[in-house]
Amino acid sequence: MFFRFILRALEYRKQRLLLAFAALAVAATLATVLFGIYGSVERRLSDQFSVYGANIVAQPARGNTVPSAIVDAATKLGAEAAPFLVTSGRIAGQAVPVAGFVPARTLRMTAYWHVQGTRDIQSGECLAGELVADQLQLKVGSSVALEGASCILKGIVSTGGPEDQELLVPFETAVGLSGLRDAASFVEILAPNQEIESVRSALAAAFPAADVRTIRSVAGTASNVVVKVRATLFLVTLLILGITTLCVSSSFSEMVIERGKEIGIMKALGGAERRIATFFISESAALAVAATAVGYIAGVFAAAAIGREIFGGAFHPEANWAVLAVVAAVMLGVAALATAIAASRIWGIQPAIILRGE
Numbered sequence: 001m002f003f004r005f006i007l008r009a010l011e012y013r014k015q016r017l018l019l020a021f022a023a024l025a026v027a028a029t030l031a032t033v034l035f036g037i038y039g040s041v042e043r044r045l046s047d048q049f050s051v052y053g054a055n056i057v058a059q060p061a062r063g064n065t066v067p068s069a070i071v072d073a074a075t076k077l078g079a080e081a082a083p084f085l086v087t088s089g090r091i092a093g094q095a096v097p098v099a100g101f102v103p104a105r106t107l108r109m110t111a112y113w114h115v116q117g118t119r120d121i122q123s124g125e126c127l128a129g130e131l132v133a134d135q136l137q138l139k140v141g142s143s144v145a146l147e148g149a150s151c152i153l154k155g156i157v158s159t160g161g162p163e164d165q166e167l168l169v170p171f172e173t174a175v176g177l178s179g180l181r182d183a184a185s186f187v188e189i190l191a192p193n194q195e196i197e198s199v200r201s202a203l204a205a206a207f208p209a210a211d212v213r214t215i216r217s218v219a220g221t222a223s224n225v226v227v228k229v230r231a232t233l234f235l236v237t238l239l240i241l242g243i244t245t246l247c248v249s250s251s252f253s254e255m256v257i258e259r260g261k262e263i264g265i266m267k268a269l270g271g272a273e274r275r276i277a278t279f280f281i282s283e284s285a286a287l288a289v290a291a292t293a294v295g296y297i298a299g300v301f302a303a304a305a306i307g308r309e310i311f312g313g314a315f316h317p318e319a320n321w322a323v324l325a326v327v328a329a330v331m332l333g334v335a336a337l338a339t340a341i342a343a344s345r346i347w348g349i350q351p352a353i354i355l356r357g358e
Helices: 002-012 014-052 069-076 130-136 171-178 193-206 216-258 260-268 273-311 321-348 351-355
Strands: 056-060 080-091 094-101 114-117 125-129 151-158 167-170 186-190 210-214
Touching (some): 014 216, 014 273, 056 193, 069 080, 069 186, 094 130, 094 171, 125 130, 167 171, 193 210, 216 321, 273 321
Parallel strands (some): 125 151
Antiparallel strands (some): 056 186, 056 210, 114 151, 125 167
């Protein structure tokens, strides 16, 4: 009886079931897109905001340097850290600020640098800020006669910051020029957004001689954007699921009305209302499972396309089984709720009136 009831519904009421299936499939597709983006938005936005530089900086609280051990400590806390050592040098008798850095460590934190040439330098090579290059008439490939550490110019840097007035050399070259060991003028740190404060607090406690502070313009903006985007996605998802619930409920309400005669006969034969309502809920559950499969596949590709348009990068669909489980659970819940609302009409059907043909 159970399967016969469901198969008869599929055979004679294809249009209404197709409408309910389409609503659930569209909702499953959009839910897959929104849940997928919701789960990855923090990582993606963190990658986007990383081009604006570090979100924590360690500067001297007293004196002119901070311990370079801050770099290792920050790395152990799950952050990226890069030391900078600023000293002075002379080129053709002119005093020039010299900044030492570690190219491999600073790559993500200096993504906003505009470099003519390459920033990947080694011993005996250097970069020049655009103002220094103009002042000394330096070109990429020129030999720079820096006293005590001559080098080949590999690139010209434009940042809009102090780097434009500096000669940039490998960190060890700056150590040799300054004579300082195990020290840095400051350390820039890039911590995961959700761990910024914990990393800052741990470093401040471990290195009291350093003033470890958050760069609010980067960290605060990133956190605010993540919260707002997630809130928007959550509200949009609720709206879509609400509309889907109404659509499915409307379709099944019409089916209950159309099948009133069958329901009345089943009740006259002793069928319990709860058992009859289970038939309808089973139909919608089967539709929800099928719609989830179709919607999830479509949603994965749609999410990849949207992610490429918003965040850039390659078109790369990613199957996430956690998202599939959530979408399946939500679709089953929506279908069950919508059908339960529609099936409440079953209790109002009177067998005697149905049998009299009224």
